[in-house]
Amino acid sequence: MSAARAGLRPVITGIGAVTPSGIGTEEHWRSTLRGELRVGPITSFDASRYATTLAGEVTGFDPADHIGGRIILQTDRWTWLGMAATGFALTDAAYDPAAYDPYATSVVFGAGSGGNDFGQREIQRLWSRGRQAVSVYQSIAWFYAATTGQTSIQHGIKGPSGVVVSDDAGGLDSLAQARRTIRRGTPVVLAGGAEAGLTPYALTCQTTSGRLSTSREPRGGYKPFDRDAGGHVPAEGGATLVVEDPASAAARGAPGVYAEIAGYAATHDAYHHRDPTPDPRWYAEAMRRALADARLTPADVDVIFADGAGSRDLDEVEARAIHAAFGAHAERVPVTAPQGLTGRMSAGGSALAAVNAVLSIRDGVIPAVGNLDDPAPEYRLDLVRVPREAPVRVAMVNARGYGGFNSSLILRAVDPATTDGGIR
Structure with missing residues (x-):
């Protein structure tokens, strides 16, 4: 190649x-x-x-x-x-x-x-x-x-x-x-x-x-x-x-381009699935490597589509991983997980999360975290409570699989007038 x-x-x-x-x-x-x-x-x-x-x-x-x-x-x-x-x-x-x-x-x-x-x-x-x-x-x-x-x-x-x-x-x-x-x-x-x-x-x-x-x-x-x-x-x-x-x-002559796949990385926790809580460092590492693959920094990310497991311990692990990967920017980047409205669809859920990210880039709106009534303050995240209008050029989409899989994908808006992948 x-x-x-x-x-x-x-x-x-x-x-x-x-x-x-x-x-x-x-x-x-x-x-x-x-x-x-x-x-x-x-x-x-x-x-x-x-x-x-x-x-x-x-x-x-x-x-x-x-x-x-x-x-x-x-x-x-x-x-x-x-x-x-x-x-x-x-x-x-x-x-x-x-x-x-x-x-x-x-x-x-x-x-x-x-x-x-x-x-x-x-x-x-x-x-x-x-x-x-x-x-x-x-x-x-x-x-x-x-x-x-x-x-x-x-x-x-x-x-x-x-x-x-x-x-x-x-x-x-x-x-x-x-x-x-x-x-x-x-x-x-x-x-x-x-x-x-x-x-x-x-x-x-x-x-x-x-x-x-x-x-x-x-x-x-x-x-x-x-x-x-x-x-x-x-x-x-x-x-x-x-x-x-x-x-x-x-x-x-494709009628349009939604976004480019700018970066990706995957890691594995390598822990026994019956252990109560995985270590967040490998999840954070997937995010870091995806950003590096995209040649971007945490400050470039406009929204995180989170895995949003819906269990207090796994949500805490995700929050800790975001803080580890994003540092000072962790409390400023909007975080959402619309899947609370529909349930988890296994592999179909992370595919749908990528579609949601693409639509956020297209429409300049970030959907709210699904079914969120009382955000846990200790997570110290900017959880989106209602749909938020904002320019979205770079979206990070994260997903975890049972047994220790961690994946992070970076989608980036593309200027339709160029072919070099320039950010809009």
């Missing part, structure tokens, strides 16, 4: 979202800025016997509006949501992979668990009717790479593709892999992630973390950075981003 390509900064030319706050990017964004709480009692099954009964569900979604019947039969809800988000993103970017060389496009999604809904149904068939009743599509619908594979098949994509598994950090890590893929010569990469882990089996698995909220009231469910934070609630949904080589975007 040449030195020029090693330093190339890909741009984001399309975004698509399917979330509890809306089907489609703009519907989601309007709901987010209005501060609409989209967490409620689980309706997809009877969760009354579980400690956690709340979640963020995508309502009013009909897969037939977005993908073909044959694919619906063969795949799971998480793949339906991911492919719908991809359709929105491709339309937004005015990019049809079928119109280009099949090897000119790649797919790299993050994934947390795979096809839970399909798997739940087939497990129940196995128990009640025996192995002959299990669908032949179980293996491909459940598989954690199913959305990547089905997306590549639907659009005839043959570029180097894959899946990144790092729990909630997966959405950001997929964007980092997209950057690597573009630097190696592929012009366009679809990245992001979506999840649909609201089934009895999936909820049981998530409960083992000890991090889920037991509140029966939606307002008390998921409260990042709040005095009353008591864990998070699960959610389904996610987002897809079209990531391009800037030269490719210019050559094909």
Whole structure:
């Protein structure tokens, strides 16, 4: 790889979202800025016997509006949501992979668990009717790479593709892999992630973390950075981003460029997942390295989209990490975590956080921390309480995954009149 390509900064030319706050990017964004709480009692099954009964569900979604019947039969809800988000993103970017060389496009999604809904149904068939009743599509619908594979098949994509598994950090890590893929010569990469882990089996698995909220009231469910934070609630949904080589975007006449991927870094805490609280230094190190990769300083950052775990100990770790990485600037940079309105979507959540950051850059507004009523003062952070109008040129997006994953992504506004990545 040449030195020029090693330093190339890909741009984001399309975004698509399917979330509890809306089907489609703009519907989601309007709901987010209005501060609409989209967490409620689980309706997809009877969760009354579980400690956690709340979640963020995508309502009013009909897969037939977005993908073909044959694919619906063969795949799971998480793949339906991911492919719908991809359709929105491709339309937004005015990019049809079928119109280009099949090897000119790649797919790299993050994934947390795979096809839970399909798997739940087939497990129940196995128990009640025996192995002959299990669908032949179980293996491909459940598989954690199913959305990547089905997306590549639907659009005839043959570029180097894959899946990144790092729990909630997966959405950001997929964007980092997209950057690597573009630097190696592929012009366009679809990245992001979506999840649909609201089934009895999936909820049981998530409960083992000890991090889920037991509140029966939606307002008390998921409260990042709040005095009353008591864990998070699960959610389904996610987002897809079209990531391009800037030269490719210019050559094909892309309708717009939202931002560039200016920096990225990832670390791992390397601690046992049953230890009560991780050390914040490795999370802080990811932020420092991402800034260094972007050749920026803490003073250049206009907003931090935080992981916002919603547990007092993990929120404290995040606050300490921000102070360690940002020093004197830590109390001045706005910090937000809109996901308190929707719940945590595993890999889909960090992909959506990147979309939220892109929209903040586009519109010059920072969304509020979701469901925040009583900020914990000891964190000493500028937590955004109501949507704040402000020029956003540089956004840091952070995410952590269960088991010690830490990722930090820097998105930067690009002057559409230039091709050198200049800040607006």
